[in-house]
Amino acid sequence: MKEDFLHYVWKNKFFATGKLLTTSKQKMEVIDVGTLNTNAGPDFLNAKIKIDDITWAGNVEIHKKSSDWYAHGHEKDSAYDNVILHVVFEDDIPVYNSNNQQINTFDLSKNIDLDLLKNFNQLIKSKSILRCQNKLKDIDPYIIIHFKYKLFFERLEQKSKIIDNLLYRSNNDWEQVLYETLLKYFGGTVNKEAFRQLANYLPFSTFKKYRDNPFRLEALLFGVGGLLYEEKPNNDYYEKMQKEFEFLFKKHDLYGLKQGVVRFHRLRPQGFPSIRLAQFAVLYHNVDFLFDKLMKLKNPNDAYDLLEVTAGQYWDTHYNFDKTTKTRKKTLGKSFIDRILINVVVPLKFAYLKHKDNYDPDAIIDFIEQIKPEKNRIVDVFHKVKLHSKNALDTQAIIQLNEHYCSKDRCLACDIGHNIIGKK
Secondary structure (H helix, E strand, O other), X not given: OOHHHHHHHHHOOOEOOOOEEOOOOOEEEEEEOOEEOOOOOOOEEEEEEEEOOEEEEEEEEEEEEOOHHHHOOHHHOHHHOOEEEEEEEEOOOOOEOOOOOEOOEEXXXXXXXXXXXXXXXHXXXXXXXXXXXXXXXXXXXXXXXXXXXXXXXXXHHHHHHHHHHHHHHOOOOHHHHHHHHHHHHHOXXXXXXXXXXXXXXXXXXXXXXXOOOHHHHHHHHHHHOOOOOOOOOOOHHHHHHHHHHHHHHHHOOOOOOOOOOOOOOOOOHHHOHHHHHHHHHHHHHHOOOHHHHHHOOOOHHHHHHHHOOXXXXXXXXXXXXXXXXXXXXXXXXXXXXXXXXXXXXXXXXXXXXXXXXXXXXHHHHHHHOOOOOOOOHHHHHHHHOOOOOOOHXXXXXXXXXXXXXXXXXXXXXXXXXXXXHOOO
């Protein structure tokens, strides 16, 4: 028996509510279960419990066994003196607070809904990829659809907190926030942290001064990114970039990442950091006031016209500085732009509109539902259990479901799990 399950039962009043008795045979009525406390102290605050003819207002503490009260040292802690009821699944000992007053106890095991207990045990003992996968077919589709929207906005709220921190650090400079967020995303899974550091070492205020010169933008990005330390004789482009960066490095008193922080290992050539940085330079050269233009986007098709940039001519025959390759334009593809829209533009638009008190959830939904569903391992797993995705909102919801519920066994906090457990 998990203690969080007892919290769940108490919070939702999943116990007999008729003639309740305390362990000392006093009549009991639960007027208000209280509010779950996510900080230190008793589990539920500001509850109201009527015992015999007296209505008590105070806190509720929940344990598997009564003796856990002593195992946790509550009898010595004055923070628990306002506990008016001790809710347990096994009453094995009377308990007292620090004033030596006995605490009324309620034994859930004698009052719990047995169907609820059975459903919960079946769920937590499941060995399936998803604990609930065999029960999904019995869930009302409306519940799943509604939960997807809830998960999607829950994910946006979490991302907006990161954006708010960046905004605070940048003195409310949204262009700076976009620059940092976008550059980090251009780093991909392997180099996102390195590119985040790069954005910190190369402020947008310095970077934007050279937006009329894409080569200088490249030199800044490659130099601060630690990609220009080596000597590469017989490579004119590299040597020219080194010299350009040396000049800019001294002029702006810049810092650079150490060599090797930005990695090429285990990346496909089209995802090499050299290509991504070159594309990033062209993007900022091509589009002035990028943040404003992105915030005004009405649909993904407009974004493709704005973001579908090609790295400079040198990169037509190179993936790095070491050797030439067959000629191939290094253009940001639609799938990468979709990922930028999902992970950068939509969260920024969400945070920006909230700051401007112009928040329109329907506009956010309409935009992301026009983007194709993402393809990744997590989404594939959910598809196998018939939790399909029609668009990017669905896949973002699935990722949130996996990261914050399924992988952490938080079935009790999940709308789907709640529906399964509560079924008669």
